[in-house]
């Protein structure tokens with residue numbers, strides 16, 4: 528085991544993304560802890576920002592039992608979103624390694640959040656969303672530091688129409704692929720209430736010295752397990768009271 532070199536770890540993940548080729552878990556060869564993993568994550572995003580992308584918000588991960596069980600980890604994490612990950616209508620699966628899709632609840636931040644306990648009052652809108660995950664690791668197999676370094680497997684995301692802030696505690700969610708139900712769940716699966724995930728995001732953001740700002744999108748985390756995202760498919764995620772969001776793949 529060698530000592531962790533943040534830039535070298537970020538290089539390995541950047542190469543895997545560019546080559547569309549999965550790599551073994553970084554922790555198989557280099558031992559590193561969660562704070563170092565977040566440094567690697569920030570380095571990866573800093574490179575994307577330097578290349579012209581803009582910060583778009585954050586995504587929460589492992590906020591539901593279904594996801595913790597699916598991935599074998601048990602702590603809430605976050606990843607950073609950029610506008611380069613935002614999908615308007617089509618996801619190019621050829622640009623990804625082994626994409627998966629999951630349903631999301633999204634928040635639009637309307638005012639800078641200084642007090643996480645009052646995060647709900649800063650919400651300008653809520654929407655149904657989806658997230659495309661594409662772990663840079665072989666077989667989506669990782670430890671907690673690995674997945675944090677890999678920006679919580681973030682690859683792409685999208686959301687439907689913004690609705691005025693409302694209660695989100697127990698809303699039915701359905702994800703269909705080509706008209707067939709692929710997953711069903713409830714927003715209650717997200718830490719009991721997606722607003723709890725928003726407060727956790729606000730806390731992490733303050734701790735990292737980057738408070739959530741107006742315009743930021745917060746993905747609260749999947750309510751169900753993720754499913755493989757096929758080529759030439761049509762995905763629709765519907766959440767009671769929030770309508771639907773649709774995306775196609777090629």
Ligand code: OOG
Pocket residue numbers: 586587588589590591594598629658660662667674679680681747748749753
């Ligand atoms: C990590 C991302 C987890 C969620 O909603 O729980 C996540 C992964 O499963 O690859 O985004």
